[in-house]
Amino acid sequence: MMLFTGGAVVTMDPTVGDLARGDVLVDGDRIVAVGTDLTSHPGAATAEIVDTTDRIVAPGLVDTHRHAWQAQLRRSIPDVGDLGAYVTSTLGRIAPAYSPHDMYVGTRLAALTALDAGITTMLDFSHNSRTAAHSDAAVQALLDTGIRGVHASMGPHFGDWDRQWPADLGRLHTAYHGGGGELVTLRLAALATDEIAGPRPAYGRELAAVARDLDIGVSIDAVFGAASSAAILRWAGDGLLGPQVTLIHATGLSADAWRAIADTGTTVSLAPTSDAQIGLETAVPAVDEALAVGVRPGLSIDVEVALASDMFTQMRTLHTIQRMRAVNAAYGTDAVPERITTRDVLDFATRQGARTNGLGEVTGSLTPGRQADLIVVDAAAVNTMPLNDAVGTLVLGADARNIETVLVAGRVRKAAGELVGVDPAQLRTEVTASRDAILAAVGV
Secondary structure (H helix, E strand, O other), X not given: OEEEEEEEEOOOOOOOOOEEEEEEEEEOOEXXXXXXXXXXXXXXXXXXXXXXXXXXXXXXXXXXXXXXXXXXXXXXXXXXXXXXXXXXHHHHHHHHHXXXXXXXXXXXXXXXXXXXXXXXXXXXXXXXXXXXXXXXXXXXXXHHHOOEEEEEEOXXXXXXXXXXXXXXXXXXXXXXXXXXXXXXXXXXXXXOOOOXXXXXXXXXXXXXXXXXXXXXXXXXXXXXXHXXXXXXXXXXXXXXXXXXXXXXXXEOOOHHHHHHHHHHOOEEEEOHHHHHHHHOOOOOOOHHHHHHOOOOOEEOXXXXXXXXXXXXXXXXXXXXXXXXXXXXXXXXXXXXXXXXXXXXXXXXXXXXXXXXXOOOOOOOOOOOOOEOOEEEEEOOOOXXXXXXXXXXXXXXXXXXXXXXXXXXXXXXXXXXXXXXXXXXXXXXXXXXXXXXXXXXXXXX
């Protein structure tokens, strides 16, 4: 057992609430109790005591969409002009050069980076599955890091590949779904339309049947604009939407499409920096549209080749953009701006992210009975002191350097500010060698 005691506790569970000073008791892979003083709780007497004075104990953050295989090329196109430039450079030119080993290296780097920044659950939208070996390498990387990983499998957009997808999903499900002590699960990944990569990866009856037969969720990328709006209405009419389906980006959708999303209980993953920086459709994260129909979205990183790697950036970006738009819309009128709060965006990055990944009953909050996925954040550092508001500090003050401890399913993955069992020098050597091999293969 482990007893985290003496710190501020942000549970993100509306029933349990938050504690200005409280305790969290972990037994094995579960949270067993949250309270103001758990020293008399059965089992606490033999628990390892973790002093969290001047710290915040909170749920691990949840990333609902990241193309993890690209990590060794992170920030290689920091000023990419638009989606077309990203597709041409990364998916068209770079992706075909990836070996299974490169898939492993990139995915492992992304997962370790996530853990280092307090992300305990990451959905890897793995759309470079050129062979079964490529898929196996990506899943193995998730298993080896100990992150709560969701492998969302999709075939590549361009170049030569074995055409094993989506048939290979059956093998992946047998081999890996619930692997690593239930840490790794499988989803089907798809695109909204055939505009980018043709009809094969476009979601519809055929891919929906694959997911239904395997009883797995579906994550659909590149959901934006008129074509995606029409597709959403078609899927709704065909009974292909629901809580097991996630629509990623969701920018520039029609009002009818949003009503269909809400009516079917379909989940949404927003990518705040991606939408704004790359300029996807309207370039405005669709938080207002989602909330207007009662949809509370999850948040995601998307492509590290052009974007930040951490969830703090996503929360702050969304918080700032939405509040800017709300005030701007009311400027010069008597209207009161409808602004989201720091608790809203933390909710998106924890509970709603877990629900979006199909793990809403597993993780996302410090709720007794749920998995012990939690973080301990230093609230006495130069950038976080003094602690006045725990939620505000998590969203607006903290960053990866303040993540002292990370637990996934009760296992310590980061301690005393350092990833456990990771040699940074060796990691750097492996990542650099993989990057250099990829670039050499494409003549860069």
